[in-house]
């Protein structure tokens with residue numbers, strides 16, 4: 001039931017980011033991703049988006065959990081999150097201007113810098129766990145009037161990637177909070 005996916009393509013100490021031409025996060029650096037298509041699994045969809053947006057095909061894809069959010073107490077949304085590891089010697093010349101924005105390798109330290117106002121606001125906190133912790137998390141982000149208030153990571157089962165029933169059970173907690181069931 002999550003609509004989006006996101007992937008952080010990692011080469012050594014760098015991540016391939018996209019400076020987005022369009023909303024959401026227009027003008028900011030973010031991972032690569034988009035919307036799942038009908039009947040696609042999260043992994044199939046991620047592989048398609050990576051290919052469409054970067055043409056990269058040679059990587060090891062790790063499921064890192066989900067990023068969910070509520071805005072102003074409702075408007076639940078979310079995305080499946082992945083890290084794709086390419087070899088340190090992988091050649092991919094950037095910057096590249098695409099219809100979606102500008103692709104470029106960014107140093108992890110630069111992305112995480114406390115004074116960096118150019119990245120999606122929940123990216124540093126979520127990326128830190130995705131890169132440095134082997135578990136899968138639900139990175140729940142609470143927004144109020146467009147500003148990130150809180151990032152609440154909760155451990156989730158890694159089978160959430162493939163087990164639709166497990167996902168539906170898990171999402172009930174958010175749907176119930178919003179006052180409706182599916």
Ligand SMILES: Nc1nc2c([nH]c(=O)n2[C@H]2C[C@H](O)[C@@H](COP(=O)(O)OP(=O)(O)OP(=O)(O)O)O2)c(=O)[nH]1
Nearest residue numbers: 004005006023024030032033034035079120122123
């Ligand atoms: N880091 C971060 N990324 C987000 C958040 N919300 C959100 O939609 N995204 C990501 C998910 C997607 O990777 C991207 C939005 O995708 P998109 O706008 O390109 O989707 P689209 O409808 O154009 O789909 P597509 O044509 O690319 O398939 O932004 C957020 O709160 N934090």
